[in-house]
Amino acid sequence: MAKHADRTYDPVAIEREWQARWDRDGTNSFTLDELRTAERPFFNLMMFPYPSAEGLHVGNIYAFAGADVHGRFKRMQGHDVFEPIGFDAFGIHSENFALKAGVHPMDLIPANVANFTRQLRRMGGMFDWAHTVDTTDAEYYKWTQWLFLQLFKHGLAEQKEAPVNWCPSDMTVLANEQVVVGACERCGTPVEQRFIRQWFLKITDYAGRLLDNLPHIDWSETTLKAQRAWIRRSRGARISFPVVTGADGIEEGAEQIAIPVFTTRPDTVFGATYMVLAPEHPMVDTVTTDARRTEVDAYRARTRAMDLVARQKVEKNKTGVFTGGYCMNPATREPVPVWIADYVLMGYGTGAIMAVPGHDERDFDFANTYELPIVRVVAAEGEDADTPLDIAYEYPRGRLVNSGPYDGLSPSEATGAIVDDLATRDLAESRVNYRLHDWCISRQRYWGPPIPIIHCDSCGPVPVPEEDLPVVLPRVEDFRPDDTGISPLARVRDWYEVPCPSCGRDATRETDVSDTFLDSAWYFLRYPSTDFGDRPFDDDITRRWLPVDTYIGGNEHAVLHLLYARFVTMALSDMDRVDFEEPFKQFRAHGLIIREGAKMSKSKGNVIVPDPIIEQYGADTFRLYLMFLGPFMAGGDYQDQGISGPHGFLHRLWESVVPQKGELPEHAIDPKLEQKLHRTIKRVTDQIANLRYNTAIAAMMEYLNAARAGGRTPCRVEVEPLVCLIAPFAPHMAEELWERLGHEGSIFDGANWPQFDADKAVEEEVRVAVQVNGKVRGTVSVPAGADRDAVIALARTEDNVARHLKGMEVRGVIHVPDRLLNFVAAREAVSSTL
């Protein structure tokens, strides 16, 4: 063939050609019909990128290459692998970049997407370009808005007041990461909290299920751990502390107002010597006495002036003020003072605590600072009711003391008894609490999908009718956040002024846009259904392709993205829109690439730019090297010179299949090499399946080294299987070599993964290490499976072994078949020698 006249390995030319052929032949894309009928569907998902202006960075390529290797491997084993990619292009990153660069995001994003697309093709990913997604495309976010409406209609979306970071100088809302040590990252003005009405999705309704499903999904252990910690279930009780009315003394009467607290330690309620409310707690005004009001208001103002991050710093000393009010401890029936302090958070539990300084470190600190009483109510072994407390005793072990009728009970016994007894007076109930908060999706920003709600004075919040979707984000030239503190969309009067869909009266659109995490919470559902303009996802297609078989991505999304996607899927499942609860059967977190021991960052100037490397070595070499750096799930250290190893390997492989002079020999396989080949097939197959790419590559290198040892020329049947084994890593080269070996069509069509044959992998001769008292003194070659006595006999003839056994009495022999022989020996007693 004339086109194969050139025998040198030219990665750039080969890669360009095969990428064009894949496009032309539709090698990697599915038609709608193929999607409908695929017999062994395998959905191979990776986290779609945010298309930055800088282009793909190595971290992206590392993640995508690793996922692509997995997808190509599955495909070669005969699966119909669907491997889509898309662009997560809404959000504050794009918006901020656009602001800085003075470009409109509607112009910026398409350019970035085009550049990303070029780079993604160039790295040789098996992407289905017929099924991509761009979250900023109205054809996509129409369905993001639809999703919001479904959640709204099922009572899973509601408006609540919530604090935001507010920069009083820029007059704008800031995200937590835009706050640097309590100040606005742009102007340095101290940030304060403001309360505004925002939309929340009620993920907390699903907290229990989201937690309880975790043991049943095949995810990286670290990711499961992170989710568990994030949701965090606490079992305990809600206990009511009735407010004591009147200036002094207790008025026990009916109809008293009570303040509920949440506690995990109801057994310590007799030690609750004071109460603390969060400064924002709605009961603060009620309990505060006139005498204390000035001080209380000042403290609340001070708390509000703190940004949300600083508010939760642990290191600072605890502060608080007394409100002047009292509540009755329902167990002791004694009045306890009510304080406010910022160490109590409004967002958790009831926003109020019963403080048990004897048995809680935080309360202990606070009590010491403000000289509040500390009472011991649990005594550990060797302690009694009067043993002084130097520090809080937090363990639920010991016996109750100073607790009236409950004295002597263990903490767990007391927990049940106390809750039951208080329950009879309607003052307690068992309760499970979650750390997980509802998901705030409101963004007072421009670059996102408008939340499809219309506010009407008479009807309240009315959903935009589904047939009116999408609510198109209008092109606004001046999209800067401004001094109103609300979304820039609130300046576009002819956009937001609309009739109420329900009553027809004048109404206004919601001007907040939604969080990007909502865009990405369902994109995997859209991919296989992008052929449909009239529905977000098609039932038949979804049944066939989902849930996702493998999802590979970074652990930085272990919590938010993955949790939101699970929540949305679970909610859709409850609405009977999908027939599964969990979207991702398998999730694997990949590691991170560092460079020569240091984290890559723009500021250090040690970022790897992929394009020049691909130009110099080719995408195949780059992919292979990235996968060779270290275990995929652990990451690796990019050393600039290291790429020459994999590059040389590909050259040698090429040279072995396409000899520079002469023809590829056709003779039979060398028997020794055949054993090694089959052991290599097994190792590579097992290791790729477990994402142990680095050792899979090492095994292939070892095999090729053996096939070429001492300048040997391998024959066709010795190298052909290696072309298949390398294909997931170096797809372009594999295609080219496959064709040069005389095959028609793509190597990825037709289940070409080599078959492992156990019979052909057995070794006839093995080397057995011989030890004397655990130290290796020699090795012997024996037939595989040789028995103990034969190995012992042979081992004794080894000079060095014999020398070490001289004058020794062998007391035992350990034999590990085919591996090791160990003589356990001691110096002979003189009397026993001949």
Added chain:
RNA sequence: GCCGAGGUGGCGGAACCGGUAGACGCGAAGGUCUCAAAAACCUUUGCCCUUGCGGGCGUGAGGGUUCGAGUCCCUCCCUCGGCACCA
């Protein structure tokens, strides 16, 4: 502080279930080819002693279990990642 992962040659990293530590690759040294260089190929390469044969030491530190420990147990040190006043 809590949780998780980890500490192995000059470097990145291997080592199944406790069984020859250092696979594979980089780097380094020597060699072949070349006018020369690059590339390619071959050999050597954990440290120490020894001309050689061989011997001693060696997987963060210290103990333990075992015929045998990178691997199991205990104590401690360090690095990285996550969570962090969640009652």
